[in-house]
Amino acid sequence: MIKTGTVVSVFIDSPGLFLDKPFDYSVPEHLADVAGPGQRVFVSFGHQYKSGVIWQVQNDVPIPDNVKPILDLIDEHPVLTAEQCALAEWMCARYACTMNDAITAILPGAFRVKGDIRVEPVPGATIPDDIAATDIWRFLCDNKPTERAVYDRFGKPARAQVAAWEEAGYLRRRLVVKEEVQASEVSWLVRLRPAEELLDAAKARAKRAAKQARLLQALADVGEMEWVRSEYSPATVQPLVRDGWLAIELRPKSRLKWAQKQQVEAPELTDVQARALARIREQAAQPEPGTAILFGVTGSGKTEVYIRSIEDALARGKTAIVLVPEIALTPQMVGRFYARFGERIAVLHSALTAGERRDEWDRILRGEASIVIGARSAVFAPVANLGLLIVDEEHEPSYKQEEAPHYDARDVARHRAQWFGALTIFGSATPSLTALHLVERKEARMVTLPVRVNSRPLPAVDIVDMRDELRAGNKSLFSARLAEEIETTAARGEQVILFLNRRGYASAMLCRACGEGMHCPHCDISLTVHRAGADLRLVCHYCGYEEASPTACPACGERAMRALGIGTEQIEQSLKATWPDLRVLRMDVDTTRKKGALKQIVDQFEQRAADVLIGTQMIAKGLDFPHVRLVGVIAADTMLEVPDYRASERTFQLLTQVAGRAGRAETDGVTVIQTYRPDHFAVLAAARHDFPAFYREERMQREVFSYPPFCELAVLLATHTNEVVARGAAARFERELRRAQLPEGTVILPASPSGIRRIEDKYRYQVVLKYQRWDDVRNVVDAAFRLVKQRMNEYGGACRLDVNAQRIG
Numbered sequence: 001m002i003k004t005g006t007v008v009s010v011f012i013d014s015p016g017l018f019l020d021k022p023f024d025y026s027v028p029e030h031l032a033d034v035a036g037p038g039q040r041v042f043v044s045f046g047h048q049y050k051s052g053v054i055w056q057v058q059n060d061v062p063i064p065d066n067v068k069p070i071l072d073l074i075d076e077h078p079v080l081t082a083e084q085c086a087l088a089e090w091m092c093a094r095y096a097c098t099m100n101d102a103i104t105a106i107l108p109g110a111f112r113v114k115g116d117i118r119v120e121p122v123p124g125a126t127i128p129d130d131i132a133a134t135d136i137w138r139f140l141c142d143n144k145p146t147e148r149a150v151y152d153r154f155g156k157p158a159r160a161q162v163a164a165w166e167e168a169g170y171l172r173r174r175l176v177v178k179e180e181v182q183a184s185e186v187s188w189l190v191r192l193r194p195a196e197e198l199l200d201a202a203k204a205r206a207k208r209a210a211k212q213a214r215l216l217q218a219l220a221d222v223g224e225m226e227w228v229r230s231e232y233s234p235a236t237v238q239p240l241v242r243d244g245w246l247a248i249e250l251r252p253k254s255r256l257k258w259a260q261k262q263q264v265e266a267p268e269l270t271d272v273q274a275r276a277l278a279r280i281r282e283q284a285a286q287p288e289p290g291t292a293i294l295f296g297v298t299g300s301g302k303t304e305v306y307i308r309s310i311e312d313a314l315a316r317g318k319t320a321i322v323l324v325p326e327i328a329l330t331p332q333m334v335g336r337f338y339a340r341f342g343e344r345i346a347v348l349h350s351a352l353t354a355g356e357r358r359d360e361w362d363r364i365l366r367g368e369a370s371i372v373i374g375a376r377s378a379v380f381a382p383v384a385n386l387g388l389l390i391v392d393e394e395h396e397p398s399y400k401q402e403e404a405p406h407y408d409a410r411d412v413a414r415h416r417a418q419w420f421g422a423l424t425i426f427g428s429a430t431p432s433l434t435a436l437h438l439v440e441r442k443e444a445r446m447v448t449l450p451v452r453v454n455s456r457p458l459p460a461v462d463i464v465d466m467r468d469e470l471r472a473g474n475k476s477l478f479s480a481r482l483a484e485e486i487e488t489t490a491a492r493g494e495q496v497i498l499f500l501n502r503r504g505y506a507s508a509m510l511c512r513a514c515g516e517g518m519h520c521p522h523c524d525i526s527l528t529v530h531r532a533g534a535d536l537r538l539v540c541h542y543c544g545y546e547e548a549s550p551t552a553c554p555a556c557g558e559r560a561m562r563a564l565g566i567g568t569e570q571i572e573q574s575l576k577a578t579w580p581d582l583r584v585l586r587m588d589v590d591t592t593r594k595k596g597a598l599k600q601i602v603d604q605f606e607q608r609a610a611d612v613l614i615g616t617q618m619i620a621k622g623l624d625f626p627h628v629r630l631v632g633v634i635a636a637d638t639m640l641e642v643p644d645y646r647a648s649e650r651t652f653q654l655l656t657q658v659a660g661r662a663g664r665a666e667t668d669g670v671t672v673i674q675t676y677r678p679d680h681f682a683v684l685a686a687a688r689h690d691f692p693a694f695y696r697e698e699r700m701q702r703e704v705f706s707y708p709p710f711c712e713l714a715v716l717l718a719t720h721t722n723e724v725v726a727r728g729a730a731a732r733f734e735r736e737l738r739r740a741q742l743p744e745g746t747v748i749l750p751a752s753p754s755g756i757r758r759i760e761d762k763y764r765y766q767v768v769l770k771y772q773r774w775d776d777v778r779n780v781v782d783a784a785f786r787l788v789k790q791r792m793n794e795y796g797g798a799c800r801l802d803v804n805a806q807r808i809g
């Protein structure tokens, strides 16, 4: 007779192409009612025990003999919603990734579980003496080991032995599931009888049990409260529980602690903001709202428009997600949201501990938090009933994940919003070409905030040609113009921001005698110079390799080593040497590694405990300091030199954004841009606040040379310690593509070394493909990729495919 019952298909939590399909398991009767899609399960797979996610459930179906039962359910409730499961399937198709990649991207690492089968004697069983005397038995009793440990120690024969003893009822196997991070709970004390009775009981105890009396009194007042054990010990609480006065309840609690902040009143919207909000409302009310591009100049008050749109969504009973480039970088933004929405906010970002992340995720799943604010991966938050999805600073490259599954949070945002019938808002003072292309193709509507909130003008921007400075004999990092403005600003008691997109002391160490540079022994890249006290150290920004800077050239022996290309550390040093009285802060990767360091710098500068803030692109994102008068760009060229088709766009965006930090409230702003290329269109357009001029030129170049948004890119990257293997894999991929029938207009660029040919001793070769529609090339590209990836796995290398790639190399 064929058994019938419940069968589930499960995606196993394990990387690798082989496992990239669901496997069937039966569900034991007592779990059949509980098992549902999106729940995690434990299953045996081959000789291993693995966790996985239930994808589909079939009830009352025949159970084939070779289908094994699941071992256990990890969750009572799904950790992935049905919509998130559908999203994972879409990601597999859109980004040519495995289901495991997609699920790993969606679900925080805190949900990873480990499980072991332990072997232990059955308590109370009588064990024959000859068995009890064996080494294996003694090992079992002493260690309660994992099954694997038994086999590792005693070899294959132990398998039969364990099976026989289990059969005889001497020992049992038990699954022990360990979550890497537990959901966190706290105890609450809850009153079980009316307040008057509690007060009477308190009186009766006032003398002989004063602590109990105090607790009863407190509970009579508030009804329930979190159990603070330092106040009421178990000796106080337990007798009251026993006598039926109160109960102890476990309730979920978030480990994330908020700094208490005052709730803030909403400001009255300006006319311009009100108009923008009206348009957004109108769009949000459509049956398929689509996307709005909120193009608002720096300081135009986009955040307030976001907040009002969210209030609308909440009023309609919906939820909202707000993405910011990297939340650790925008403490001000989170602060403002918290001040308005309080505990209704959940925050997700990389600086949270795994436990905090898990708690926030649980709060969203339980529906306690209706607004999620977070960095890229927050786009996957398990919200129900999404009404609004906001992507702030939409132009930021960090929305694209550079590792598998290589998703772009902006694409995911639009896809999810569409599923829910929610509105997506892309906000920026410098919308990307991609966003504007959506408007051109009528896939998005443009909403503008053309002026600043307080009607302050955008800052006046001066361009200084650094070649003229050199000719005039000024070898300092600061042009005469910038030096003068720094002094004026300091004299007026206002603040300065100095921007340079390069951390460290200098970008390279070079010998003036023979021209030899210092390179990383493991990567094809120059070592960056850092200051450590009085000494200089050479550091690789790609692999972390470090050495002391040599005093003499390792190639020719001359004592002629010289640091080239300024970095933020050098500006700091030079600034302090020139103006010893100025109080200086520096904000870059190196000064913000420690948790909380970044917020501390922002707070200090906000409270005017410093006159000058030096920083990399970190300081260009959304910061709002009312007392900044001067912004100085030390070298606009660092961003133009990057070999990237987006270099001009990046330059324009960063210059506009950083200039936009000046003159936001109390004072008119001044910006000085130092450059060796004063005629470059991106620099000129940024200086003139002429977005249309920049856009026309850049759009034309992209169209002529065929780059996004006029096509999409897919980049295959093969890496291996052996250069021949890496090159061979890329070449194979290229051949496979050329052999296939690809739509006309598809361009395959020849296999070539990637921008940096070697990182961490691994050679990197790539193939770039340009195409119009992913769906038209997907089958061919995906098949070629899987073939090459399989081969590379066998050769001990790696291979990845970046679909809709933002960068090449």
Ligand SMILES: Nc1ncnc2c1ncn2[C@@H]1O[C@H](COP(=O)(O)OP(=O)(O)OP(=O)(O)O)[C@@H](O)[C@H]1O
Pocket (backbone or CB within 6 Å): 267, 268, 269, 270, 273, 296, 297, 298, 299, 300, 301, 302, 303, 304, 428, 429, 453, 621, 622, 623, 624, 660, 661, 664
């Ligand atoms: N209606 C309003 N009335 C008064 N002040 C406002 C109003 N709206 C916004 N502000 C204030 O104006 C300042 C700038 O707003 P906000 O930071 O949102 O600008 P933004 O558009 O995000 O700029 P950026 O793109 O440069 O980050 C903030 O200090 C904000 O509190």
Ligand SMILES: [Zn+2]
Pocket (backbone or CB within 6 Å): 511, 512, 513, 514, 515, 516, 553, 554, 555, 556, 557, 558
């Ligand atoms: Zn030399």
Ligand SMILES: [Zn+2]
Pocket (backbone or CB within 6 Å): 520, 521, 522, 523, 540, 541, 542, 543, 544, 545, 760
């Ligand atoms: Zn290196």
